[in-house]
Amino acid sequence: MSELPLPPGSTLGILGGGQLGRMLAQAAARLGFDVAVLEREADSPAGRVAAHTIVGPYADPDALEALAAVATVVTYEFENVPSATAEFLAARVPVRPGPHALAICQHRVREKQFLNDAGVGTTRWGAALNADDVARRVSEFGAPCVLKTSRFGYDGKGQARVANVAEARVAFDSFKREACVLEKMLPLQWECSVIVARGADGACVNLPVQRNLHRDGILAVTQVYEGVLPAQRAAQAVAATRSIADGLQYVGVLCVEFFVLADGSLVVNEMAPRPHNSGHWSMDGCDVSQFELQVRAMAGLPLVQPRQHSPSIMLNLLGDLWFARGAKETSPPWDQVLALSGTHLHLYGKLSARPGRKMGHLNITGASIEAVRATALQACALLGLEAF
Secondary structure (H helix, E strand, O other), X not given: OOOOOOOOOOEEEEEOOOHXXXXXXXXXXXXXXXXXXXXXXXXXXXXXXXXXXXXXXXXXHHHHHHHHHHOOEEEEOOOOOOHHHHHHHHOOOOEOOOHHXXXXXXXXXXXXXXXXXXXXXXXXXXXXXXXXXXXXXXXXXXXXXXXXXXXXXXXXXXXXXXXXXXXXXXXXXXXXXXXXXXXXXXXXXXXEXXXXXXXXXXXEEEOOOEEEEEEOOEEEEEEEOOOOOOHHHHHHHHHHHHHHHHHOOOOEEEEEEEEEEOOOOEEEEXXXXXXOHHHOOHHHHEOOOXXXXXXXXXXXXXXXXXXXXXXXXXXXXXXXXXXXXXXXXXXOOHHHHHOOOOEEEEEOOOOOOOOOOEEEEEEEEOOOHHHHHHHHHHHHHHXXXXXX
16 A cells, blocks of 8 residues: 555546546646546546546456556546445555445445434435335335435436335336335425545545535536525534544545425435535635545545635536537537636536536636626526526
8 A cells, every 4th residue: 555645646546437537637637646547438538638548347357457557546436336346446556435435325225224323314214125115115104205226326317206106116117126215205495415525534624515406306506605504504414424424434525415304404315425516616616626625535635624715606517408409419609608707617528418418517606696696597598597
């Protein structure tokens, strides 16, 4: 194992070649590090900005050996990496976050059990391993509920709202009878998230609490500014997230998503063991982004408490925007959007658009909350995005 902190010129390994890997590679380059990406496709968003690309499946021992040979430390940009892959690499180089945290965060049953054992509140839930479990849980909890696959769910995939036992059975069949979790739906006021970064020495810092709006299960808007959530709830969410990171002995960036219920109470929805879509605003609204925090945690560099310097709003840009003017793929009017003061466009270098695909994000910063909201709504109008 290498001594920390790592010197500039060291190579950081990333499992996965998507947009999170791309933005992580860009942050690493600014601090003088090279990046090696292991990705199944030769041409990937992260691969186009990385120093090295290794093409192969995430479970291929030869590809993993090649990554371990060039990288001093390894992370992953999505939580559906096989846990055996993380364990294989951890026997050769440090993996941050470690295999234990990955195994918990990538499996909804383990995740919720960990949270409850740690005294962290969640929605009412139960494992649904077969059709009889599904029916029993719905009858026990009462409708409406949400049925979620225990693995491989993201951006609204692998989950379905159900109003009765019959709908739950249909949903379970549509998930090919994979192990699931059934959650009782609760009345919500808001959705929010907290991003923390924890070092190998136990030092922990956090970004401000982020208020999120989802549409069709995909994050659409994140707003971050003073007063976006009641101060007491924001402090409670930060404290819970830091506690979770400590309990996992976590090293790296962790995102915890919360529901604020109608009665004002706070429960955890789910966790992501990586930089998160809701933290993208930090690239332009903060002096240290979530991606730089991940690089620092990987390399053993000091973690400083980030300082938000501007009210910020992030708009997610999905592939639907490329088809807003008809069936032919057409680039949105970026020139008009970028003419708005305080706009920061981040496109992910994906070669083709499709509905629901994350193609980029637009950060808006400004001197006041009112100015930022006004600009964000102008951008929504230009792009054909629904106002918020």
